[in-house]
Amino acid sequence: MNTLLNALQEGRLLELPDNSKEDALQFLAHIIEAIPSIPPGTDVVGLVEKREASVNTALGKGWAVPHARVPGEGDLICVVGWSPAGIEYGAPDGIPVSIIAMFLVPNDQRNHYLREVSILARTLTTYPEIDRLHSAEELNDVREILLDLISVATETGGPDTRVRMIQLQAKTAVETMPAEDLSKFVIEPVTVVTGPGIKPVVLAQNPELTSALDIAQGLAEGIASNGVFQNGGWRVIRRGVVVYQANRIVYDCLAIKTVADR
Known part of the structure; x- marks a missing residue:
């Protein structure tokens, strides 16, 4: 044990x-x-x-x-x-x-x-x-x-x-x-809103996480195709998807980062 x-x-x-x-x-x-x-x-x-x-x-x-x-x-x-x-x-x-x-x-x-x-x-x-x-x-x-x-x-x-x-x-x-x-992990909920011709909008309480994802390239594509995206030490995991009119999509995600990476 x-x-x-x-x-x-x-x-x-x-x-x-x-x-x-x-x-x-x-x-x-x-x-x-x-x-x-x-x-x-x-x-x-x-x-x-x-x-x-x-x-x-x-x-x-x-x-x-x-x-x-x-x-x-x-x-x-x-x-x-x-x-x-x-x-x-x-x-x-x-x-x-x-x-x-x-x-x-x-x-x-x-x-x-x-x-x-x-x-x-x-x-x-x-x-x-x-x-x-x-x-x-x-x-x-x-x-x-x-x-x-x-x-x-x-x-x-x-x-x-x-x-x-x-x-x-x-x-x-x-x-x-x-x-x-005692946890060695930072775990944050994050919402990503995407749509045709729209820059992904990141909604999170953690400013470090928001900044890292705001400048990330391929965020929406990574979440959509792989269900996971990594940038700035953060691992973003897709949990749920809701599709709205005009093909606007809201991704419910969790972001994980080890304390050692901060």
Whole structure:
């Protein structure tokens, strides 16, 4: 469970902006793609979608563990998404998924990944308070439940995991910092309005984001054709489209940027 613990330590627990399985998977995959250590051009979205099309990754008990396998060596990386309402995921027990733990799995980390998922699956069948996730109302509550679940799992884990768990709990108790303040990502809603002969109009609260997209070339084309556009360190992801009269189009998007890029 080291990788799941790392995700909590490093602020990679995020509330999902949509309750659609496809949108949730794309969102988390784009988060992984935005991590600075991930090689540019790594198609995490495509790899996750291809895997999910062949095998449903729901574990049951409200959990799913989609993953993307990539060649070469590197760290096993996890990003965790929480859906307050739950996502219809086609789980074997029929329970909507509240937690999606998405992994990026380099070839040399395959056994590590399988071991982590095996421990997680076993823990979910024995953890006495698993239903607390279905009634959680805030991200901090979710984080505390996950820390408790990892603590239960580490009772059968190695000494290194137990030591790191104790250290994280002590740090949390001292700092009392909200989980969302630990996030390494800036995530902003943005609306892009386009139309024939009209320069794209960017509507966002973040002035840095607005400035970056106002001067970007190919913004409308990128969002329309690929569903994603990158400029100035921002990754803009299309979530929805509404077409109005005179072929004027409004794109509902999310923009993601790592704190390290700011």
